[in-house]
């Protein structure tokens with residue numbers, strides 16, 4: 381352990397702990413320490429997340445930090461645990477699941493006074509590992525790390541990622557791979573599945589404890605609801621529905637497919653969590669399935685909004701013992717049906733540079749989406765080129781992206797009319813802040829992963845710095861904003877991770 385000498389006086393990184401989840405008691409988790417991995421090395425670090433947590437840069441550069449975030453050295457003040465939850469997977473009740481390869485170190489208080497749970501993913505076996513080995517492989521850990529920070533950069537609610545460490549320890553998936561650990565950060569990692577767990581088990585006292593914890597910690601306004609006969613649990617269901625609707629609207633607008641929207645992968649805070657076989661669309665195909673373990677397309681891009689509602693319905697069912705009346709639970713879910721389309725329309729209007737709403741906007745949006753789908757136009761490139769076109773500095777032609785150019789011309793005429801009432805600079809500014817130049821396309825992640833397997837981590841760092849500011853031009857990285865190469869369509873991403 382002589383690598384730790386430089387960090388012995390500071391194995392706590394100066395963190396302050398509050399560990400509120402742990403105070404819920406043993407019904408909710410099992411205490412256990414992460415399992416060590418030999419000879420760890422840094423794969424990626426987010427200095428932005430370190431700053432948010434109040435971790436000094438020198439400490440994040442120390443070998444103590446490397447050992448801590450691999451699970452090899454206990455962080456003083458932490459109280460590691462794995463939580464228990466259940467869930468519906470691919471539409472079927474899966475029974476008990478839980479943190480099978482994640483260990484929560486505890487909750488720290490940031491310098492701003494916010495609570496943040498730290499979780500090591502890939503840190504070894506837990507009582508909830510079922511058939512798994514408790515590990516995560518390098519490729520999926522890099523994907524989760526980069527996508528968490530990419531979503532943050534896009535302004536989409538998400539769990540964050542502090543760092544990834546790797547080890548040459550072998551892990552067997554379809555082939556031999558190596559192990560890695562991602563340190564994830566979120567105000568809470570509580571999932572819909574946590575509620576389902578206690579509800580399906582008939583453990584209504586624990587269900588109430590959990591719901592009260594979430595309301596008091598994250599949705600205190602639910603206690604004052606004038607709706608639902610003043611029932612705070614119905615108000616919670618409504619509030620979670622609203623956040624989930626807004627999150628999925630942002631996914632749709634940016635072309636993000638989550639890939640595994642099981643109820644155990646749905647955050648009670650409306651955060652994007654559990655990055656697995658996700659994908660940002662290349663060509664616009666509404667029925668796109670990003671997960672090769674989902675041949676039926678349950679989680680296809682255009683099904684995500686309906687699946688979100690289905691999952692909220694499961695949450696409503698789980699909360700029924702606290703809400704009392706099924707009619708009240710249904711009423712609490714109802715706002716989703718208005719919030720989602722309104723949020724999506726607002727997002728799409730911003731993509732078009734329209735700061736206000738007009739009745740004809742829906743048709744304008746539907747028409748261009750139909751055209752993009754018909755001609756399988758690259759989604760990100762289209763919106764960015766349109767933004768540059770409106771900004772008056774179109775370098776790359778928009779028409780080249782389409783096969784049916786007369787149809788595009790007709791739409792552009794109609795769109796130009798609509799833009800006339802708005803100062804051009806205002807539209808352009810809105811569009812360039814809404815339509816990213818850079819997204820984490822599969823092939824970009826893949827290239828960084830291939831290099832990382834050969835211990836070259838510069839690609840990971842480079843992508844991170846681009847994706848943290850995806851709306852900036854980054855002229856040196858133009859190639860990373862281009863079309864995907866042909867081989868991109870042969871990348872197969874499944875649940876295996």
Ligand code: AMP
Pocket residue numbers: 477478479480481482508509510511512513514515516640644645654656875877
């Ligand atoms: P996921 O599909 O990654 O959200 O995982 C579903 C469930 O399987 C969760 O309870 C995970 O903790 C568990 N799980 C996934 N992979 C592993 C693994 N390699 N070892 C142990 N548990 C795992």
Ligand code: MG
Pocket residue numbers: 644645654
């Ligand atoms: Mg999961």
